[in-house]
Amino acid sequence: MTTQTVGTAAGDARITWHRARKARLVLAVSHGAGGGIEARDLQALARTLPGHGVTVALVEQPWRVAGKRLAPAPGTLDTGWRGLWPALTEPGLPVVSGGRSAGARVACRTAGELGAHAVLALSFPLHPPGRPERSRAGELLGAGVPALVVQGGNDPFGKPEEFPEGDFELVEVPGGDHGFAVPKRAHLTQEQALEVICDRVAAWTGTLR
Template identity: 30%
Template sequence: MSEPFEREDVRGDLHRPDADPAGALLLTHGAGGNRDARLLLRAAEEFAAQRLLVLRYDLPFRQRRPKGPPSPSTAERDREGIASAVAAMRELCTGPLILGGHSYGGRQSSMLAAQRPEVCDGLLLFSYPLHPPGKPEKARTAHLPDLRSPCVFVHGTRDPFGSPDEMRAALDLVTAPTRLVLVEGKGHDLAPDRSEAVPLAVEAARATFGFCDRAGRP
């Protein structure tokens, strides 16, 4: 179950764990979606069951209009929206905070973390858009060496935004601990209802970030 969450310019849905939260997870969407994307819904449910307080939220560009992609000129505003969501969650939970999302949302989260390393304690990035499809020369890697928090990347082996080998090479640029979780045969959407993407993400996140499960086990 979730409950609507609004605070200043943050709009989303909050998933509370059954026990006191061991930490917090923020999840936001890709360029063509919103906070109700099936991947985010399932991930929020699974991670709340692992004692995390989870917020699914819309980026500022999606709050301004219900459809259509973001503009490069407003990417900084989207990162400000992510920072606002972090501040709101810090007021609700004192444990570690993991920042993440799908595709564009994950990329902007990682860029914010590179600019402001103190903003989060870890990154969980689904289908990081390493480059536009068919354009590997336009790699979106400039900020990766500046990441300081542990990172989990969950990626389909058939994702046109980056092959497994390209992802491995990109992760070598990150000096913080990284973990690449490959979802065999899946594309950019990760087919959350037909794959193990979310359970694999939970397992990798627990191993990387060290939060406890519903029984209190690390």
């Protein structure tokens, strides 16, 4: 594991690299608006995917590196992501652009212009809680590259059945909330929920050519 600081027009960002020995892809994933790269799903992917030939780059947006508590406007998030992109492509491998929640929106909005190989959207915030009329489906549908959405079955920002049909794959984590936490009485444990995420993402990355 190595850490790299990258200057962007939005401030300094940080990449924590989890490298595969024989990598064929880079999966770059950023955090949401209310947390960091310590999120359970991001950490699980960083532990698991290098064993499948995928280098994982956990990205901290400039506002997090600066110690701020609130995320800036979407345009500023996109600026930070654009500024990071040359460092993510430096290994010379195809880059899957990804993130959780707000980070997933950034990945979708910028995938085409940056030449992302594919998009991984973890807990895509399809709409604000209780406001399904304020859909953000257009961002996902407009990614323009192969996309995988991993969504908790009880995510208040959009349950799997609320997603429109489109050119993307969708995986449900049964009982999972926006952070993929599952109730204690769920039919699968928290560890099993993370295994669902890692297994499906590993299988999906294996289909990317």
